[in-house]
Amino acid sequence: MDTAISLTGVSKAFGKFRAVDNLTLSVPRGAMFGLLGPNGAGKTTTIRMIMNITAPDSGDIQILGHPMDRRTQNRIGYLPEERGLYRKMKVIDHLYFLAAIKEVGRDEARRRIDDWLDKMELRPWLNKKVDELSKGMQQKIQFIATIVHDPDILILDEPFSGLDPINVALMRDFFVEFRQRGKTIVFCTHVLEQAEKLCDEICLMARSRKILEGSMKELKRRYSQDLLRISVDASLADVQGLPGVASAKALNGTFVVGLTPGADRREFLRRALERYRIDAFSQKEPELEEIYIDAVKSAGIEDRVIE
Amino acid sequence: MNWKKTFAVARREYVERVRTRAFWIATLLIPILFLGYVAVQISISRKxxxxxxxxxxxxxxxxxxxxxxxxxxxxxxxxxxxxxxxxxxxxxxxxxxxxxxxxxxxxxxxxxxxxxxxxxxxxxxxxxxxxxxxxxxxxxxxxxxxxxxxxxxxxxxxxxxxxxxxxxxxxxxxxxxRIDLKAFKVTEKGTAEEKGAGIIAALVLLILMYSTFFMYGYQVMRGTIEEKSNRIVEIIVASVRPTELMVGKILGIGLVGLTQYFVWSLVAANLSLPAFASLLSSSDMGMPRVPVSLLGYFMLFFLLGYFLYASVYTMIAAPFNTDQEAQQLAMIPMVLIVGGIAVYPGVMNNPTGGMALFFSLFPFTASLIMFLRTAVSEPPVWQILLCVAILLGTTAALAWFAGRIYRVGILMYGKKPTIPEIIRWARYSPGKVTQPAVKPS
Structure with missing residues (x-):
């Protein structure tokens, strides 16, 4: 069994609004999977359907080879985007409660909570009320709550929002460590730079639909074939006038050139050399953002600019 | 329904509430205030x-x-x-x-x-x-x-x-x-002279039931809204089905109510009652005889009524993010509960009449009025059973409807929804809960 989560033809509408439209995707086991897209793309609804918080109108969702049930629910750790805590509860009671609703036994919970309190340096706040804690500390508690039952799959919806850089780094280390233990992480965000650093598999969503899916390496390779960076003594208009050029833009004294699909790269180079002096030439590794914008365009979906 | 998780939720609701100072102040202060009130009343009547x-x-x-x-x-x-x-x-x-x-x-x-x-x-x-x-x-x-x-x-x-x-x-x-009318209450177990104290005891219990419907119903509403405004609800529903969360909350808070009753009855038995008794006997009313069956009926109708109103309050709370937004709809259960109290004098006057029968079977007044009828008369068993069945049936229907609204409502933030929108929510397809293939150990 090498699929952690698979969705087949999943749709969900709220009244007339289609939140998710015929979504099919599969998250391989052990992957750091990025579910990406702008706000309102349908990411959170997708995740809520995976978590069986909202039910799909149609389609099938399988988790670790089964439909979601009580047992699988206890094997997932979920950090929602909208997250909070009971403000009047003591930290320690709160952690035990969150472990209890994942059916972690009392002794097991004590051991794990103990362990995490040390890792997160929260021990001095054990008997304080959640109210008295800083935002950052509250987020650490939410994170402990997500993993206290040692889940096989972690689903994190905008996990870094509102975190300071130190805690972002701390969290990232935990995610990497978690993954090294063979666990699956679904990472949901609209901040593409974060995803680019962490994920090895992604699914891009826009306007309720999937527009791109695959491994990060594969996607970059696919898109880089058409993307070149050249340093040349010519104007932008000159570069745009070369054969096979679909797009060109100036970037730090060089040009990033996108070739029309199927255009011959050697042909483009030869013609460029005939006319201008080329100082440097390289294949450009595309930014995730560029891949995204390109994919949105070619899918014919007009969309908001990503932040 | 996963009862283990439901009980974890109920346990939290119970422990967190019973631990607060406010709970103990209310629990200990109310009987003292009540005793004071009765003492003042009696001393006025003696004046x-x-x-x-x-x-x-x-x-x-x-x-x-x-x-x-x-x-x-x-x-x-x-x-x-x-x-x-x-x-x-x-x-x-x-x-x-x-x-x-x-x-x-x-x-x-x-x-x-x-x-x-x-x-x-x-x-x-x-x-x-x-x-x-x-x-x-x-x-x-x-x-x-x-x-x-x-x-x-x-x-x-x-x-x-x-x-x-x-x-x-x-x-x-x-x-x-000059005719001196002596009132005897006829029951199946015989006749007993009614001096008024028994009726007073029944009325005290009636008022108690009425005010606890408010108190605990309102707490269910507040708790539900709080979970939304705290933004914790999605963390919880990732582990617990919304229905389990709802039922757990209602059970936990109901148990807080029972605890409060229990403490009150302890206080009554040990502290107030002797004082109460001396006041009452000096006022010639005689000691109130509170039969065990009356207390049994009290528990039964309190629980039935509480579950019914708790469902209504959950339904009202789920769509909203603040108490203020819910306030308007919170009028509905309030009017219904007050309605039960408003008709009680008529029922007292004729506890076996048509009006008494109607209100003791109308689901929203049934718990209060049927309890009153069992206290002042002896309603036929079939009527009591019918009343319990109506209450259970209505509660099941309300809980089902409340559950559907709750499921959607707890994840809705932002704009205050309109009532047609809320009704539409109930039609969204429900989350299916499949049974685990293998029972977890």
Whole structure:
């Protein structure tokens, strides 16, 4: 069994609004999977359907080879985007409660909570009320709550929002460590730079639909074939006038050139050399953002600019 | 339903609430306040046994003396019987009617206001012919004193009319009959004289039930809204089904209510009751007999009513993010609960009548009214069973509907939804819960 989560033809509408439209995707086991897209793309609804918080109108969702049930629910750790805590509860009671609703036994919970309190340096706040804690500390508690039952799959919806850089780094280390233990992480965000650093598999969503899916390496390779960076003594208009050029833009004294699909790269180079002096030439590794914008365009979906 | 998770939720609700200082203050303070209230009531009612200064202006010229005598006799008889409705000690003074009656009344009015006298009585032949007598006092709601005065004058006036028609005075006295109605409650177990204390106990329990519907229903609403405004609800529903969260919350808070009752009954048994008993016995009402069956019915109808109203309050809370937004709809259960209290006097008067039957079967008043009926009469078993069935059925339907709204509502933030929107939510496809293939160990 090498699929952690698979969705087949999943749709969900709220009244007339289609939140998710015929979504099919599969998250391989052990992957750091990025579910990406702008706000309102349908990411959170997708995740809520995976978590069986909202039910799909149609389609099938399988988790670790089964439909979601009580047992699988206890094997997932979920950090929602909208997250909070009971403000009047003591930290320690709160952690035990969150472990209890994942059916972690009392002794097991004590051991794990103990362990995490040390890792997160929260021990001095054990008997304080959640109210008295800083935002950052509250987020650490939410994170402990997500993993206290040692889940096989972690689903994190905008996990870094509102975190300071130190805690972002701390969290990232935990995610990497978690993954090294063979666990699956679904990472949901609209901040593409974060995803680019962490994920090895992604699914891009826009306007309720999937527009791109695959491994990060594969996607970059696919898109880089058409993307070149050249340093040349010519104007932008000159570069745009070369054969096979679909797009060109100036970037730090060089040009990033996108070739029309199927255009011959050697042909483009030869013609460029005939006319201008080329100082440097390289294949450009595309930014995730560029891949995204390109994919949105070619899918014919007009969309908001990503932040 | 995963009961393990449901109980984890219920446990949290219970422990967190019972731990608060506010809970213990309310739990210990309410019986003390209540006892104080009863003590004040009883001491007020005993004060009516005090002296009453009354000026009598007798325009007939023949009623004053017999009235003094009659009132003295009444007092003597009551003392002898030790009746519960003991009236005041009357001290009458006669004032000759002045030529200007209006001016005389005005002068007496001033005396009453200056508290020189408690009141005055005008006996006019013209009014008496129409069976009327004017009584002026600062308090005209003093039921016992007024009825004593009324019947005393009535008897004298009747006696005088009879002698005027030629009946001998002793015969007139003999014909006069005073009936003392003794009320016995007929039950299957026999008959028992009802002195009023039993009814008071039932009413106290009724008010208690009524106010706890409010208190705990409101807590269910607040708790639900709080989970949303705290933004914790999505963390919880990732582990617990919304239905389990809802049921757990209702159970936990209901248990807090039962704990409060339990503490109250302990306080009552150990502290208030002896004090209460001494007050009551000195007021001649007798000790309230609270049969165990009444307490059983109280628990039954409290729980049934609480579950029903808790479902209503959940339904109201789920779509909203703040108490203020929910306030408007919170009027609905409030009116329904108050409705149950509003109809109780009618039910008391005729606990076996059609109105009593209707309200004891109408789901939103049933718990209060059926409890009252079991306290003051003995409703047929089929009616009690039907009432329980109606309550359970309505609660199941409401809980189902509330669950559907809750499921959607708890994840809705931002704009306050309209009622048609909320109703539409109930039609969204529900989350399916599949049974685990293998039972988790």
């Amino acid at each position: 009516t046994g005090g002296e009453r200064q009354l000026v009598v202006v007798d325009l007939t010229g023949k009623l004053y003396q017999p009235l003094v005598q009659e009132l003295a006799e009444t007092e003597a008889k009551q003392k002898e019987k030790g009746s519960s409705s003991r009236g005041p000690h009357w001290s009458l003074t006669q004032q000759a009617p002045a030529a200007d009656l209006a001016a005389q009344k005005e002068a007496l009015r001033k005396e009453v206001l200056q508290k020189k006298i408690n009141g005055y009585l005008i006996l006019e032949p013209a009014k008496l012919d129409k069976d009327e007598v004017e009584y002026y006092s600062t308090t005209v709601s003093d039921y016992i004193a007024q009825s004593q005065l009324q019947s005393a004058i009535g008897r004298i006036w009747m006696r005088q009319k009879m002698t005027a028609r030629g009946l001998p005075a002793d015969l007139a006295r003999e014909l006069e009959t």
